[in-house]
Amino acid sequence: MDLIWDGIREAARLWWSGDGEIIEITLRTLAISSAATALALVVGIPMGAILALRRFWGRGLIVAAVNTGMGMPPVVIGLLVALILWRTGPLGDLNLIYTPTAMVVAQLLLSLPLVVGFSLASIQSVNPRLIGQMWAMGANRLQVLWLLVRETRLGLLAAVMAGFGAAISEVGASMQVGGNLAGETRVLTTATVLETGRGNFEVAIALSLVLVVLAFLVNLVLTAVQQRRPVT
């Protein structure tokens, strides 16, 4: 029990003193996970819309792949990205292994199926006659997509939350493709694993609390947006 209290006290001290390394790791974590989530949204929402609105050969297979991807173990994604970016791998010349970019790619691949899956479900639940009305009003493809995003914002914000949650909480893939290099690719999850392994529980608890508070704050903002009653 003392161990936990000591950890919490140490966490409070680190926060209070504005520990440079924790701030740096926190900002890096936020940057990598936000970039991965943003990319997942840009690619995932249109993909979800296409899967929801179009019928084409192989659609069922893609939907099944998306559903599988929603529960894909991060280490498998990590392995896949590591194999591709490894120096002797197909994209080895890009020298991306053990860089924040590699971590963004891994987190993107983890978030993407969640964003696509949630978007697909949300857009599929829209009354098809309402979509017909959007076309009838003279909307072009992009405008229909914009109106659909607006109509399904509750579900899509759930997609954002799920995507961001998957990205920020992930550890295995980040270790595999980022290498947990101090000052370069160390993020809150990988740092927590490292400090736990070293027996520095107070630092690990401090890092975990930062992670939880960060995830909570981001979701608090998203929930506020999601639950806000639209006035226009």
Added chain:
Amino acid sequence: MTDHAEAHLEVRDLVVQRGGVTVLEIGALDFPRGLVTAVIGPNGSGKSTLLGALQLVLHPSRGTLKLDGEPMDADPVKTRRRMSAAFQEPLLLSMSVRANVELPLRLRGVDRRRRQELGEHWLERFGIASLARRHARQLSGGEAQRVSLARAFASQPEVLLLDEPFSGVDAPTREGLIEDFAEIVSETRPTTILVTHDRDEALRLGDHAALLIGGGLRQTGRPSEVFERPSDRAVAEFVGMENVWAGQRSESGVYRAGGVRLASTAKSVALGAPALLCVRPERIVLSRDGDGSANQMRATVRTVRPRGPVVRSDLASGRLTLTADVPVTVWDELGLTVGDEVFARIAPADVHVIEDSV
């Protein structure tokens, strides 16, 4: 169409199939500029399919659709921006009433000030200005349908496509809405295609009517013509001609059906040729005493069924069964019951004759 108004929208050799089955086949149909064409027909007749094809959301397997002589599918978005639509469901988006009404203008890139101007005008015009800030989900059915129609007019469309827009609202609300709509349409004169199964709506709002049955165009003309002068038995049955008797012409303007002699002023068929004699139920007049006028016959009351403001009664006269709708007040005055003898009279002008091909 029956008159010579300029065709704004033209349908030629249109075939729409679903799952390999033809659900709509129209050789030629024109929609005159600035007039209301009521597209009528029973369920499954292809009315909504026709509207879907005109909206360019259904893809015909064959045929051409032209707007102002130009193929409509050359640039679907551009074409759709010249039209607007309202359906039985209001289909409002999850935003305020004002934003819904202004949305088609926003999609067309109209600047904010003009959007607001037009939005306010149409909210006012449909009597819903007080609801402008209300969220679309907080509206009653009638209010929502007014918003839907205001939205349809807001973009000042050349062509208005309407799919039973009044059938989802309750009777008193519907009455007011139709009245306002009729007034606005007569002022703005968009080329309007109104899909409806309601006879009164078609008669009241339509300048023209096109009747579809089983995916085919069966008759066009003024709505009163279509309802009073059906072209065949199927049309007669759909338009509520409850009395369709097989007979033949016996002399000029006179026909025999079921042992009864009936005079008609309708266009004649060849002497001895088989004919269908059609009479609307409300055109049969009952009285206790005969006055010897044309087409008056003795009949026996067989059934009595109250139907709101009228009493529907089946009567036997010779081998004919007559179905008559008699206003309740008249029925009560006559004091008729099943088995009573009565005189039934049909004005010769109310006997419509169809050449019977069978």
